[in-house]
Amino acid sequence: MDFTVVSEITDNIATVTLKGSLDSASASVFQEEIQKLIGQPIKDLVLRVSELSFMASAGLRMIIFAKQKLGSAVNIFLVSPQDQIIDTLQMTGFIHSVHIVDKYPK
Amino acid sequence: MGSQIHTYTFNASLEVLEEIRNLISQKGNEHGYSKKEIYNLTLAVDEIATNIINHGYIEKGIKKGTFNMLIELHEKQLIVRLVDGAVPYNPIDQNLPSEELLNTPLEDRPIGGLGIMIAKQSVDEFKYEFIEGKNNNIFVVNKK
Numbered sequence: 724m725d726f727t728v729v730s731e732i733t734d735n736i737a738t739v740t741l742k743g744s745l746d747s748a749s750a751s752v753f754q755e756e757i758q759k760l761i762g763q764p765i766k767d768l769v770l771r772v773s774e775l776s777f778m779a780s781a782g783l784r785m786i787i788f789a790k791q792k793l794g795s796a797v798n799i800f801l802v803s804p805q806d807q808i809i810d811t812l813q814m815t816g817f818i819h820s821v822h823i824v825d826k827y828p829k
Numbered sequence: 830m831g832s833q834i835h836t837y838t839f840n841a842s843l844e845v846l847e848e849i850r851n852l853i854s855q856k857g858n859e860h861g862y863s864k865k866e867i868y869n870l871t872l873a874v875d876e877i878a879t880n881i882i883n884h885g886y887i888e889k890g891i892k893k894g895t896f897n898m899l900i901e902l903h904e905k906q907l908i909v910r911l912v913d914g915a916v917p918y919n920p921i922d923q924n925l926p927s928e929e930l931l932n933t934p935l936e937d938r939p940i941g942g943l944g945i946m947i948a949k950q951s952v953d954e955f956k957y958e959f960i961e962g963k964n965n966n967i968f969v970v971n972k973k
Contacts, residue, residue, distance in 0.1 A: 744850070747879040748843035777850065777868070779875050780943040787935050795936035807868040814950055815943050816931030 728756045735766040742774040750781035757789045765797055769827045773803035783815060790820070802827050833902040841886035841894035841913075846875055849898060853909060856900050862907060862970065869951035870970050874898075874909050876944035877920065877966045885915025885964075904972075911966040918964060919957045920945045 726749035730739040737760050745753060760768070768789060772778075790799060799821045804812070812818045837852060839845040850871040857867035878898075886894040896913035925946045930938065949955045954969035 744847060746843070746846045746850075746875055747883070748846055777871070777875075779872060779879065780947055781879070783943055787938055790935040795934065799935075807865060807872075810869075811872070811947065814947060815926075816933075817935070819932065820935040 726752060728753050730756050730759065732760070732763060732765065735764050736769060737763070737765045737767070738769045738771065740771040740774075744777040745775060745782040745785075746777065746779045747781035750785050753782070753785045754788060757785065757792065760789075761792050765793055767798045767800060767827075768793060769800045769802060771802045771827075772808065773805075775808065776805065778808050778811060780815075783811070783817060786817065786821065798822060800824055800827050832904070835900045835902075837898045837900075838895050839898065841882045841891065841896060841915075843879065843882055845882075846878060849878055850875060852898070853900065856902060857907060857970075860902050860907065862972070866970055866973075870907070870909065870968060873948040873951040873955065873968050874911065876948045877968075878911060880918075880920070880944060881911060881913050881915060881964070881966075885913055885918065889916065891915070906972060907970045909968045911964075913964050914962065915964065917959055919959070920948070920966065921955070921957045925949070 726743040726745055728739060728741050730737060739756060741753065786799065801821050801823050803825055804823060809823065812821065835856065839849065853871050853874060854867050857870065881896060894915065896911060899910040901908040901910065923945055926942050952968045953971045956967040958965040958967065
């Protein structure tokens with residue numbers, strides 16, 4: 724499935740909606756979106772991923788990239804990831820560094 | 830049913846990853862593998878195919894490289910085999926990220942090194958063979 728990414732910033736909260744397949748071919752599109760956020764006052768990065776059907780390690784690298792570029796104080800939320808993506812976050816230890824939530828704000 | 834083997838050839842370009850995943854999903858579905866088994870297999874193959882395309886071809890400046898994928902459907906197993914003629918590379922030999930690294934906060938982590946670990950952990954068996962001058966990366970899923 725084609726990958727799409729849309730972002731917006733409201734009240735220091737960056738919301739990025741990811742849909743489709745995030746692999747090493749499409750990761751650069753996500754990276755460009757993160758680069759737009761660099762330098763802005765962001766408290767929370769909210770990744771809406773309920774319609775993200777596939778995520779390879781290239782997607783994990785983009786989460787690391789976001790954390791390193793936006794600053795370690797930024798909280799990263801993943802809203803409604805599919806079970807298989809949670810498995811990947813678990814396997815790689817990412818589960819400890821991101822917040823998995825059913826909805827945002829709670 | 831007897832065994833079936835389907836063979837496909839791809840250009841060494843990241844654009845082919847989606848088609849690779851779609852082909853595996855289609856064959857896995859047709860033969861009764863679960864959504865989770867199929868996802869994990871496509872993830873493992875995607876990670877290694879990415880490495881082959883990036884490190885074996887693109888970074889070496891090889892413009893018109895191709896590699897093969899075989900999907901083998903046996904009575905009790907689904908096997909995917911990636912066969913490439915790029916520089917010999919055995920992913921099994923690579924050091925996996927340590928437990929310590931996996932517990933390191935993201936802001937302190939190096940970018941990369943997770944793909945092979947994901948591949949190994951996502952299938953029942955992940956093997957490498959060097960046969961007639963070619964890298965063979967082999968992914969085995971057992972029928973439950």
